[in-house]
Amino acid sequence: xxAPNGITRATLLxxxxxxxxxxxxxxxxxxxxxxxxxxxxxxxxPTAEESRQIAGGLVWVAFLFAAVVALxxxxxxxxxxxxxxxxxxSPAPANSLFIAKALGNFIFVSVxxxxxxxxxxxxxxxxxLGPAWQLLVVAVLGTWALVVxxxxxxxxxxxxxxxEIMLPLLLFPISIPAILAMVQATTSILTGEGARVWMALxxxxxxxxxxxxLLLFETVLNAE
Amino acid sequence: MKxxxxxxxxxxxxxxxxxxxxxxxxxxxxxxxxxxxRIFYYHVPSAWTAFTLFLINFVASIxxxxxxxxxxDIVALVSAEVGVVFCTVVLVTGPIWARPVxxxxxxxxxxxxxxxxxxxLIYVSYLMLRRFSSSGQTPTLAxxxxxxxxxxxxxxxxxxWFFRTQHPQPVIGGGGSIxxxxxxxxxxxxxxxxxxxxxxxxxxxxxxSLQREVDQAHAVESxxxxxGSAR
Numbered sequence: 437x438x439a440p441n442g443i444t445r446a447t448l449l450x451x452x453x454x455x456x457x458x459x460x461x462x463x464x465x466x467x468x469x470x471x472x473x474x475x476x477x478x479x480x481x482p483t484a485e486e487s488r489q490i491a492g493g494l495v496w497v498a499f500l501f502a503a504v505v506a507l508x509x510x511x512x513x514x515x516x517x518x519x520x521x522x523x524x525x526s527p528a529p530a531n532s533l534f535i536a537k538a539l540g541n542f543i544f545v546s547v548x549x550x551x552x553x554x555x556x557x558x559x560x561x562x563x564x565l566g567p568a569w570q571l572l573v574v575a576v577l578g579t580w581a582l583v584v585x586x587x588x589x590x591x592x593x594x595x596x597x598x599x600e601i602m603l604p605l606l607l608f609p610i611s612i613p614a615i616l617a618m619v620q621a622t623t624s625i626l627t628g629e630g631a632r633v634w635m636a637l638x639x640x641x642x643x644x645x646x647x648x649x650l651l652l653f654e655t656v657l658n659a660e
Numbered sequence: 661m662k663x664x665x666x667x668x669x670x671x672x673x674x675x676x677x678x679x680x681x682x683x684x685x686x687x688x689x690x691x692x693x694x695x696x697x698r699i700f701y702y703h704v705p706s707a708w709t710a711f712t713l714f715l716i717n718f719v720a721s722i723x724x725x726x727x728x729x730x731x732x733d734i735v736a737l738v739s740a741e742v743g744v745v746f747c748t749v750v751l752v753t754g755p756i757w758a759r760p761v762x763x764x765x766x767x768x769x770x771x772x773x774x775x776x777x778x779x780x781l782i783y784v785s786y787l788m789l790r791r792f793s794s795s796g797q798t799p800t801l802a803x804x805x806x807x808x809x810x811x812x813x814x815x816x817x818x819x820x821w822f823f824r825t826q827h828p829q830p831v832i833g834g835g836g837s838i839x840x841x842x843x844x845x846x847x848x849x850x851x852x853x854x855x856x857x858x859x860x861x862x863x864x865x866x867x868x869s870l871q872r873e874v875d876q877a878h879a880v881e882s883x884x885x886x887x888g889s890a891r
Contacts, residue, residue, distance in 0.1 A: 585808075592801050596792040605788050609781035610808060613815035616823060633822055641815055648811050652804045655725065659797035 440532045447536035452543070454513070461509050462544065469502045469548045470555065477559040487560040492622035495556055496615060500582065502548045503541075504604050507586035510537055511594055520594075520657070530654040538587040545579050565628030570635075574625065577638040578618035581645065585611060588649040591656055614641045665862070672855040679845075679852040687845040699757040700842075705850035706749040707776065709857050713743030714783065714810075721806035724799060730872070733799040736806060738864045740786055742857055747780045769824045771817065778816045782809040 455462055476494055514520050523533060556562060564571060586607050593602035621634035683701035690697035720736035723729065754773060755765045767773060786809060790802050838846070 588808075592789070592793075592805065595794050595797065596789070598792060602789070602792055606785050606805065609778060609785050610812045612778050612781070613812065613819040616819045620823060620826070637815070637819055637822070644811055644815075645808070648808055652807065655800055656804055659800040 440529055443528050443532035444536045444539075447533060448539050451513075451536070451540040455544075461506070462547070465502065465505050465544065465548055466551060468505050469498070469552045472498045472501055473552050473555045473559065482560065487562060488565070488626045489623065491556065491560055491562055491626060492619045494560075495553070495622065496578065496619050498552060498556070499545070499549055499579070500608075500611075500615065502552065503545045503579070503582045503586060504607070506544045506548065507541060507583070507590050507607075508600050508603055510541055510587055510590045515594060524658060530657045531650050533657075534587065534591075534650065534653040538584050541583045541587055542580060545583055546575075549575060549579065562626070564626050566625035566631070568625075570625045570631060571622060574618060574621045574631065574635060574638070577635065577642055578614065578621075581614040581618070581638060581642050582607070582611060584642070584646050584649055588653060588656070591653070614638065617641065665859070668855070669859060672852070672859055675852045675855055679849045682845045682848055688839060688841055690842075693761050696757065696760050699753050701845055701849045703750060703753040703757060704846060705853045706746045706753065708850055709853045710743050710746035710750060710779075712854070713739045713746065713857060713861075714779065717743060717783075717786075717806055718810040721803040721810075724803045725807070730799075733803070734865055734868045734872075736799075736803065737790060737868060738861045740783055740790075740806070741864065742861050744780065744783050744787060746853070746857065747776065747783065750776055751780060769820070771820045771824055774820045775813075775816045779813065782812065785809075 476498055480490065480494060482490060511520075514523075523530075586603065589606040590603050592606065593599045596602045617634045617637045621631040621638065624631040624634065679701075683698055687698065687701065689695060716739040717736050720732045720739060724732040724736060754776075758767070759765050786802060786805050789805055790798055793801055
C-alpha cells in the first residue's frame with residue numbers, strides 16, 4: 437500500500453479508529469465547545485435583530501477557539517510514540533501524512549461546529565435571511581482554511597518550547613484575511629446580502645494555502 | 661569592514677541629524693494640520709524601510725530554503741528583527757498623528773493601518789518561532805513561515821480593501837499631491853533611515869555570525885570532552 441491515496445486513507449482511518457475507541461480528545465473538546473457557547477451567551481446578549489449582525493463574528497470566534505483546542509492534539513500521539521521518526525525513514529510521501537492529518541482535524545472540527553451551531557441558533561434566535569445552504573459552504577471553506585494552516589503550524593510547533601501557545605501565535609496572524617472573509621460572508625448571508633466576493637476570497641485563500649502547505653510540509657517534517 | 665563601519669556610522673549620524681533638522685525646522689508647515697504633520701517625516705520613511713526589510717526577509721528565506729546557505733538565514737533573521745522595530749515605529753507614530761488630526765486613535769477599516777498591523781503581527785510571530793524553537797531546525801521552520809506569511813500579504817490587502825468598500829470609512833489622508841519641498845525632506849529622511857537600518861543590520865549580522873561561531877566552538881569542545889572522558 438505505497439500509493440499516496442492508500443497511505444492517506446490508512447492514516448486517516450487509523451486516527452479515526454483510535455479516537456473512536458478512546459474518545460479522550462473528542463469528549464473534552466465537545467465539552468469545551470459547549471462551555472464556549474454558554475460563556476458567549478452570557479457575554480453578548482443581543483436582540484434577535486442585532487444578533488444577525490454580530491452572530492457571524494461570535495460564531496467564528498467560538499469555532500476558532502474550538503479549532504485550536506482540536507489542533508493542539510493533532511500530533512500528540514505521534515510525539516509520544518516516536519511515530520514521526522519512523523515516518524521519516526519510510527518511503528511514504530510526507531504529503532500523504534499531512535493530508536490525512538488535515539482531513540482528520542477537519543472532521544473533528546466539523547463535529548464540534550455541528551454541535552455548537554444549534555446551540556448558537558437557540559441562544560441567539562438566529563434565522564437566516566439568505567439561503568442557508570450558503571452558510572454550509574462558508575463553514576466548509578472556512579473550517580478548511582483554519583485546519584490546513586493549523587495542522588501545518590502544529591507540525592512546526594512540535595519541538596518548540598511552549599508548544600501549545602505557539603500554535604495560536606503562529607496561526608492567528610496568518611488566518612486574519614480568512615477570518616475576516618468567513619465572518620463577513622456569514623454576516624452577509626444572515627442579513628440577506630450577497631457574499632459572493634467573500635466566498636471567492638475564501639476559495640482562493642484555501643487553494644493558495646493548501647498548495648503552500650503541501651509544498652513546504654516535507655521540508656518542515658524533515659527539519660532536524 | 662572594521663574600518664568602514666565607524667566612518668559610515670559617523671556619516672549616518674550626520675545625515676540623520678540633518679534630516680531631523682529638515683523635518684522639524686526647515687520643512688514648510690502644513691496648511692491644515694500645522695506642526696503635527698511633521699510626524700509624517702518619521703511615519704512614512706519608517707514604513708518604507710520596514711516594507712523593504714520584510715521584502716529582504718522574504719527573498720532571504722526563499723534563498724535559504726533553496727540553497728541552505730547559513731548566511732541567508734542570518735540575513736533573514738536580521739532583516740525581520742530590524743523590520744519589526746521600524747514597523748513598531750509606524751504603528752506608534754500613526755495613532756499619535758491620528759489623534760490630533762482626525763480625533764480618533766485608530767480607524768478600524770483603514771487599509772493601510774490594518775494591513776501594517778497584520779504584517780507586524782505576522783513578523784512578530786516569526787520572531788517568536790525563532791526564539792522558541794530549538795536551534796537545529798529553527799532556520800528551516802522560520803523560512804517556511806516567512807514564505808507563508810508573504811503569501812498572506814496580498815490576501816490581507818484585498819480582504820481589507822473589499823471590507824472597506826462594503827463599510828465606507830471616513831476618508832483619511834492619502835491622495836492629493838505633495839509639495840516638492842516636503843517630498844525632498846521625505847526622501848531625505850528615507851535615505852537617512854535606510855542608512856541607519858543598514859548599519860544596524862550589518863552590526864546585528866556580525867553579532868549573530870560571531871554568536872553562532874561561539875556556539876559551534878562550545879559544541880565541538882563539549883564533544884571532545886565527552887570523547888576524552890569516554891576513553
